[in-house]
Amino acid sequence: MEFMNIIKIVVSIIFLIWAVYDYIKIVKHKYTSKKAIITSITIKLLIATIVVLVPTTSHTKNIVANYGNEEKNEDESLEAQVEQVEENEDESLEEVEEQQVENESIEEQGQQSGETTNEDEASEEEQEQQVGETTREDESLEQQQQQVEQPPQQQQQIEQPQQEVSQNTNIHKNSINGIEYKLLNQADPQWKDVKYPTRSGTIGKVGCMITTVAVVSSAYDQTMTPKKVMDAGYQHSYPSDSVPHFSSKNFTCTMSTSPNKSTIISNLKQGNPVIIMVKGGSAFTTSQHYMALIDIKSDESQVFVGNAYDSGTGTYNRTGWFDTGTVLYDMREMHICVPSQNLINKY
Incomplete structure (x- = not known):
């Protein structure tokens, strides 16, 4: 136990004993002013409490030192995180470059093989277009018939919200x-x-x-x-x-x-x-x-x-x-x- 803590305890005990002594005087009616004695007891109890609660200088220094160590540790952890992020970025860039080289080689091979098949695909597309044109005509006729029937339904959908507003708002x-x-x-x-x-x-x-x-x-x-x-x-x-x-x-x-x-x-x-x-x-x-x-x-x-x-x-x-x-x-x-x-x- 530190020397200052011992002094604090001794001083606190003295004031407590002093307050008890005043209280005994009240009990035995040995006082000139009851109000003054009560005030004196209160002050002594407060002093005893304050003396115990006030931290010593060394305790304060320890708190400050611990706070400084925490800040230092935080700074070091942040620096380590930044270094790790930079390393990861460098590695990812290298991987991207390698992937781009591989993709370019694959594209070149695909172009060479694609040239041989384009002619066959073109002929097939022409045939599909001819078939598609014949079916589009039929679909357009069906759509025209549906459009003729749709306006009454759309009119109902438009009129319904207007009816709701007129019912709810006057x-x-x-x-x-x-x-x-x-x-x-x-x-x-x-x-x-x-x-x-x-x-x-x-x-x-x-x-x-x-x-x-x-x-x-x-x-x-x-x-x-x-x-x-x-x-x-x-x-x-x-x-x-x-x-x-x-x-x-x-x-x-x-x-x-x-x-x-x-x-x-x-x-x-x-x-x-x-x-x-x-x-x-x-x-x-x-x-x-x-x-x-x-x-x-x-x-x-x-x-x-x-x-x-x-x-x-x-x-x-x-x-x-x-x-x-x-x-x-x-x-x-x-x-x-x-x-x-x-x-x-x-x-």
């Missing part, structure tokens, strides 16, 4: 400023099974927020989809942050966690879409859910709900005009989005 035109919104559905087969990159679940299961962002942003970009919102990395951003990004700042959005019914109605009457988040158990969902409000009746009796999840099969999966009081019954958030004059002029 447009709602705002009655106040004429802005058009796509009524996107998070359960659309085009993206419902796309998985979130940073959480469990798919767009079809938990993608109501990004689908709602896509609905409002579609006023500027009709090609907007919830998958585009996800691919851009905005799957966890608030709608008030996402919509301006995807609409090229043609919306100015503000967020509030204290939704106000009169504020929402006032903005809808100005043609401003409002994204709300409702609690579970409301008229539209069994769990918290984002949806876009994109229109309102002149008498304020109904608002148009762009419900992001609308499969058309369940009580909670609905899109369209609904009673204002029912829609605004139980909310947690509201995101008001004001369109720019340039966007309004576009329509």
Whole structure:
């Protein structure tokens, strides 16, 4: 054991004994200030611990020396690897040159033998061409007949995707400023099974927020989809942050966690879409859910709900005009989005 380690242990023991002595004074009530004695004990215990933990100079030197040896060994291994690679390259080049010489000799022999057989092959090819010309005429006639029958099938293949798009995508035109919104559905087969990159679940299961962002942003970009919102990395951003990004700042959005019914109605009457988040158990969902409000009746009796999840099969999966009081019954958030004059002029 080194001399410095012995000194460290002795000093640590002294401070520990000193701390125990102070503790005995506390037990026997031989103190002037209990707080001061406790502080003194704490300091002594800390000093004893630090003395034991601080490494000696020789130990530090050993660490530095070991680190230097490791770097030296790494450099030597790298040099050996480089030398081995260079040797392998030289050997491979020699093998390639030898192979090229062999190939050239084989080609010369092949050319000499090929000249004698070219004449026979030429005569055979002429005969095959004559036979082939007679069969091509028959094949061309068959192809013409098939082409006459194919157009109806091709027309069906072209019309089918168009029908799917018209079934899955609807447009709602705002009655106040004429802005058009796509009524996107998070359960659309085009993206419902796309998985979130940073959480469990798919767009079809938990993608109501990004689908709602896509609905409002579609006023500027009709090609907007919830998958585009996800691919851009905005799957966890608030709608008030996402919509301006995807609409090229043609919306100015503000967020509030204290939704106000009169504020929402006032903005809808100005043609401003409002994204709300409702609690579970409301008229539209069994769990918290984002949806876009994109229109309102002149008498304020109904608002148009762009419900992001609308499969058309369940009580909670609905899109369209609904009673204002029912829609605004139980909310947690509201995101008001004001369109720019340039966007309004576009329509």
